[in-house]
Amino acid sequence: MKLSQMLFVTLRENPAEAEIPSHKLLLRAGYIRRIGSGIYAYLPFMWRVLQKVSQIVREEMNATGAQECLLPQLQPSELWKESGRWDTYTKAEGIMFALEDRQGRQLGLGPTHEEVITTIAKEMIQSYRQLPIHLYQIQTKFRDEIRPRFGLMRGREFIMKDGYSFHTSEESLKKTYQDMDQAYRNILTRCGLKFRAVEADSGAIGGSGSQEFMVLADAGEDEVLYTEDGKYAANVEKAISIPKKAKSSPFNSYEKRETPKCETIDKLCNFLGCSPSNIVKNVLYEAIFDNGKTVLILVSIRGDQDVNEVKLQNELTKLAHNYQAKALLTLTVPDETAQKKWASKALPLGYIAPDLADDYIEKQKDIEPQFLRFVDHTAVDLKDFVTGANETNYHILGANWGKECNLPKLMVDLRKAKAGDISAHDPNQKLKTARGIEVGHIFQLGTKYSEAMGATYTNEQGEEKPFVMGCYGIGVSRLAQSAVEQSYDKDGIIFPVAIAPYHAIVVVPNISDTEQMAVAEKLYNELNSQGIETLFDDRDERAGVKFKDSELIGIPFRITTGRSLKDGKVEVFKRATKESQDININEVVSIIKNWVETAIKS
RNA sequence: CGGGAUGUAGCGCAGCUUGGUAGCGCACUGCGUUUGGGACGCAGGUGUCGCAGGUUCGAAUCCUGUCAUCCCGACCA
Numbered sequence: 314m315k316l317s318q319m320l321f322v323t324l325r326e327n328p329a330e331a332e333i334p335s336h337k338l339l340l341r342a343g344y345i346r347r348i349g350s351g352i353y354a355y356l357p358f359m360w361r362v363l364q365k366v367s368q369i370v371r372e373e374m375n376a377t378g379a380q381e382c383l384l385p386q387l388q389p390s391e392l393w394k395e396s397g398r399w400d401t402y403t404k405a406e407g408i409m410f411a412l413e414d415r416q417g418r419q420l421g422l423g424p425t426h427e428e429v430i431t432t433i434a435k436e437m438i439q440s441y442r443q444l445p446i447h448l449y450q451i452q453t454k455f456r457d458e459i460r461p462r463f464g465l466m467r468g469r470e471f472i473m474k475d476g477y478s479f480h481t482s483e484e485s486l487k488k489t490y491q492d493m494d495q496a497y498r499n500i501l502t503r504c505g506l507k508f509r510a511v512e513a514d515s516g517a518i519g520g521s522g523s524q525e526f527m528v529l530a531d532a533g534e535d536e537v538l539y540t541e542d543g544k545y546a547a548n549v550e551k552a553i554s555i556p557k558k559a560k561s562s563p564f565n566s567y568e569k570r571e572t573p574k575c576e577t578i579d580k581l582c583n584f585l586g587c588s589p590s591n592i593v594k595n596v597l598y599e600a601i602f603d604n605g606k607t608v609l610i611l612v613s614i615r616g617d618q619d620v621n622e623v624k625l626q627n628e629l630t631k632l633a634h635n636y637q638a639k640a641l642l643t644l645t646v647p648d649e650t651a652q653k654k655w656a657s658k659a660l661p662l663g664y665i666a667p668d669l670a671d672d673y674i675e676k677q678k679d680i681e682p683q684f685l686r687f688v689d690h691t692a693v694d695l696k697d698f699v700t701g702a703n704e705t706n707y708h709i710l711g712a713n714w715g716k717e718c719n720l721p722k723l724m725v726d727l728r729k730a731k732a733g734d735i736s737a738h739d740p741n742q743k744l745k746t747a748r749g750i751e752v753g754h755i756f757q758l759g760t761k762y763s764e765a766m767g768a769t770y771t772n773e774q775g776e777e778k779p780f781v782m783g784c785y786g787i788g789v790s791r792l793a794q795s796a797v798e799q800s801y802d803k804d805g806i807i808f809p810v811a812i813a814p815y816h817a818i819v820v821v822p823n824i825s826d827t828e829q830m831a832v833a834e835k836l837y838n839e840l841n842s843q844g845i846e847t848l849f850d851d852r853d854e855r856a857g858v859k860f861k862d863s864e865l866i867g868i869p870f871r872i873t874t875g876r877s878l879k880d881g882k883v884e885v886f887k888r889a890t891k892e893s894q895d896i897n898i899n900e901v902v903s904i905i906k907n908w909v910e911t912a913i914k915s
Numbered sequence: 916c917g918g919g920a921u922g923u924a925g926c927g928c929a930g931c932u933u934g935g936u937a938g939c940g941c942a943c944u945g946c947g948u949u950u951g952g953g954a955c956g957c958a959g960g961u962g963u964c965g966c967a968g969g970u971u972c973g974a975a976u977c978c979u980g981u982c983a984u985c986c987c988g989a990c991c992a
Contacts, residue, residue, distance in 0.1 A: 325941060325953065326927050330985065350984065408990065459916085459990055473992050622989080645989070648917070754992065788992030822951055857952035875951060
């Protein structure tokens with residue numbers, strides 16, 4: 314492609330809308346253009362990158378025996394009502410774009426395709442003889458993200474590969490799950506990315522086992538905890554660890570003491586001269602379930618620990634049926650305005666105890682009249698602890714469970730693991746932390762959707778059984794941007810050869826020099842005919858502009874037909890290392906071909 | 916949704932406090948010089964000042980409302 318004929322516009326300044334390096338660079342280099350919040354146009358360079366990533370994904374998926382198809386984006390609400398996800402996905406903090414057609418039918422724009430695929434399986438797969446089967450598609454997804462961010466990283470419209478597998482047994486599912494684990498590792502390796510596979514929470518999609526693939530980058534939205542022996546890595550949401558031991562309490566007799574202006578753990582420790590691990594901290598949460606019921610929650614945890622809200626959500630989801638609900642809609646720490654809606658009197662904030670009286674909750678329809686009380690394991694073991702007195706400016710010291718304070722019945726793990734904790738698998742290993750971008754996620758769904766939607770097959774014994782399912786996603790557009798986030802320098806993008814929009818670029822410093830042009834044209838044609846995807850910068854620009862542009866857009870190899878022509882050579886420059894060398898004109902094509910092939914193979 | 920900010924030329928911004936001619940840099944067009952690291956000179960084009968209402972002789976500027984975008988939290992590939 315000749316640059317003079319391309320839509321090629323680069324920006325010298327950073328657009329104000331961009332925050333992280335990859336977003337700035339993709340905008341500046343003319344790969345993407347923002348059309349609306351979280352909505353981007355993929356310009357010609359970007360589209361080539363996305364097609365290359367898609368092709369790698371496709372090859373690795375096909376190699377496992379999965380079959381490609383294309384499912385509808387416009388999905389009838391009935392399917393989602395059958396699976397029970399219509400309300401959670403469209404109401405409150407839901408992420409599905411929902412619309413109504415002229416006949417008044419309700420439709421959603423597909424944020425994911427479990428419902429559609431399960432319907433197909435239900436209709437087309439009748440016998441165990443047809444199983445296992447794995448279908449996937451590469452397609453645009455729509456999600457009404459609460460806050461779109463970072464360009465393609467969190468868009469409202471994005472490209473994703475999603476695959477769904479159907480099995481007769483857990484063993485068969487596990488086999489495909491393992492195949493996907495390997496396929497995903499292959500994909501990310503071929504794309505030239507540094508990544509880590511981590512244990513994950515399966516979240517709203519549900520199911521048992523789940524693993525995320527994280528591209529490591531400081532701008533990542535997720536925190537990964539891992540051990541250096543390589544035996545453990547997990548998303549912080551899921552991570553487990555052994556907390557440090559609590560310090561022994563300096564308060565060996567019970568007393569209620571005045572503690573003015575000690576509404577935070579820090580201030581209280583300073584005032585009393587004790588360790589945060591001597592304190593039982595009580596955190597108030599407000600949960601809203603899908604039937605409109607509001608439940609107030611009190612979590613008691615050791616003062617030096619934090620609550621893992623994902624773990625709390627999972628506990629609440631388990632208890633939803635106690636409130637005649639199916640799903641949890643929101644979980645928040647109620648602010649002042651939220652408290653006013655249900656509090657019968659001012660709460661002793663900062664001085665709450667695990668046994669805060671239920672009469673703080675005003676009797677109202679749709680509000681559970683009692684606190685749901687959880688205690689984390691770290692708080693259960695404490696002796697002679699400090700906690701609130703349920704009275705502003707007073708704490709109790711030297712308290713013990715069963716004596717001055719009742720131990721909540723629900724004892725669960727709600728602790729957030731953190732860097733520095735001792736690993737659960739080996740006491741000699743400590744957890745370390747890294748930031749990552751989640752580009753892939755694989756789930757063992759089990760029978761959640763097939764049961765809900767009555768999708769069954771007949772087994773060898775002639776019995777009707779629900780399908781055992783798995784689902785596997787890769788954010789194609791997110792992956793492409795994460796490659797930039799992981800690989801750039803002050804001059805621009807450094808694309809891995811396998812997913813760069815072009816392999817090489819031929820630069821003519823001076824287009825009015827006929828020899829420079831002739832050699833460049835010849836090399837450009839030869840390279841392309843040898844399968845090296847090559848750009849030709851034949852624009853009427855100064856050499857400096859062309860060099861800067863080629864580095865900004867991140868083409869791996871650059872050939873300049875300039876001053877070395879007098880020796881029968883051209884200058885060849887490697888973007889990643891910035892090394893340059895002069896190579897004979899008649900050798901350059903085969904040398905570059907070799908470089909490209911070597912880079913793509915590894 | 917809660918907290919913070921911003922809307923002025925294609926992009927980045929100034930002007931607003933103290934109301935009166937809409938400005939700078941980059942980009943763009945033409946001519947000339949320059950020609951291997953985002954050149955220089957001269958000339959030129961470019962705006963519903965986010966939108967609506969109000970105050971005023973007069974509003975980018977003051978007031979009210981509204982919409983959009985971005986940043987910090989919950990959501991996710």
